[in-house]
Amino acid sequence: MVDYRDIEPPLKTLGLCLRGGFVDEDKTYILIGNTGSDIWKEFGPAYDDWIEPNPLDEWTKRHIDPIAADFGAEALYPFIGPPFMPFQTWAMQAEAVFPSPIGPLIHPEYGLWHAYRAALVFDEPVAGLPVREDMISPCEKCELKPCLVSCPVDAFVEGAFKFQKCLDFLNKNLEGSCMHNGCLARRACPIGAEYRYHREHARFHMDKFLGIDFG
Ligand code: B12
Ligand code: SF4
Ligand code: SF4
Structure with missing residues (x-):
């Protein structure tokens, strides 16, 4: 069985991090995102490899697809659509984030300075899945x-x-x-x-x- 914490190290080298998870109809969804500018330290200097017009999306897919394959998961992306996958709905199920009056979800620590880059979907349970914290919106x-x-x-x-x-x-x-x-x-x-x-x-x-x- 995959352990939630084992997914973090390969993400960290990319300036990405785990953003919680949830179970829905026997599938386990684990969200991947960025907080602050950590992602920029890895993605920004790699501009020789940027593929326009959406270099961040291409970069994300290029790095996340193999990680998903290593863990036996399917990778889903927020930028593929329409129709777009309901990432904000998933995020609210996965961690303590809330709608802000200006649109993006607010996180009690990262504020509005975070985003979602991918979701890994597993057909089986994942060990060590964190429980969503019970908090109220900073707003x-x-x-x-x-x-x-x-x-x-x-x-x-x-x-x-x-x-x-x-x-x-x-x-x-x-x-x-x-x-x-x-x-x-x-x-x-x-x-x-x-x-x-x-x-x-x-x-x-x-x-x-x-x-x-x-x-
Ligand atoms: C299309 C889109 C846009 C369009 C919106 C056009 C439009 N009129 O809808 C445009 C281009 C304008 C846009 C702009 C921005 N976007 Co945008 N966008 C998207 C995208 C790709 C799809 C949205 C969508 O249609 N989803 C489909 C629906 C079905 O998904 P959903 O999760 O179920 O959406 C629900 C929630 O939003 C929920 N909801 C909203 N408010 C509330 C309130 C309550 C109480 C509840 C319960 C639910 C709820 O209701 C929606 C419908 O069910 C998403 C990525 C994604 N896949 O979600 C990013 C996304 C929403 N965008 C994001 C961002 C950051 C931005 C910008 C800040 C971009 C920038 N400049 O950096 C701006 C800010 C806009 C703003 N002030 O709101 C982030 C938000 C991250 C976060 N912290 O929440 C996302 C998630 C992308 C990402 N990679 O993380 N965006
Ligand atoms: S970027 Fe923000 S503050 Fe500036 S015009 Fe657009 S919505 Fe207003
Ligand atoms: S905490 Fe205040 S300023 Fe920040 S998004 Fe919420 S209402 Fe707006």
């Missing part, structure tokens, strides 16, 4: 909610992300703070401030966000 204790008042174009309206407003602003401010350092609304959140993405890492994601073909 419940956050009275001022600075994330909701920091966007220069009020892209967050009544719980929805008006991404076209955001994209229009970014396109007019390509050398602005959002593009260089990452979303101002996300950076306004006090939780997990020490995990904020480093400048180059943030810029990479903003460039990719801007380059999405919205049809």
Whole structure:
């Protein structure tokens, strides 16, 4: 039987980590993700091997497929779709993360500075699967909610992300703070401030966000 803790070492060398797991209909789902900019230390300098237009997705698949094969699991990815796999729903089952008012799930330690890169699906139980911690969302204790008042174009309206407003602003401010350092609304959140993405890492994601073909 595979032990949960045995999956961590090969991920660590990639700047990735385990993000909990859960059992559903006899299958065990284990989530893999990144917290802070650890992933950038491994992926960023490997730019000679980047395959555009989605180098992080290609890099992830290239490294995770063999790890999944070694452990006898199937690898699923958040970026393959549509239809996309319900990674945020899975994440809420796997670990103590909660919807934030601006969209991304918030983690009590990493704040908004984390993401999911893959899920390993096993046909059998996995030993040492951690139990999801019983916690409350940091947003419940956050009275001022600075994330909701920091966007220069009020892209967050009544719980929805008006991404076209955001994209229009970014396109007019390509050398602005959002593009260089990452979303101002996300950076306004006090939780997990020490995990904020480093400048180059943030810029990479903003460039990719801007380059999405919205049809
Ligand atoms: C499409 C997509 C987008 C589109 C959204 C378009 C649209 N209008 O839907 C665009 C391009 C705009 C986008 C932008 C961003 N995205 Co995006 N996106 C996705 C993607 C690929 C698919 C989403 C989807 O359709 N899932 C399918 C549904 C069925 O999945 P689901 O998990 O069941 O979704 C449910 C939950 O969201 C849940 N839910 C939401 N709120 C609440 C509240 C409660 C109370 C409950 C119970 C449930 C709930 O309801 C949804 C429907 O069932 C996901 C990856 C993935 N596979 O999920 C990333 C993903 C959601 N994105 C992510 C990120 C980080 C971003 C950006 C910050 C990108 C950036 N610039 O760096 C921005 C921020 C946008 C924002 N403020 O919300 C991360 C979020 C990580 C996290 N911490 O939660 C994900 C998970 C990708 C990843 N690799 O981790 N994204
Ligand atoms: S600023 Fe407050 S409400 Fe907004 S995401 Fe952070 S903790 Fe939640
Ligand atoms: S990136 Fe900038 S414009 Fe876009 S939602 Fe965040 S704060 Fe608003």
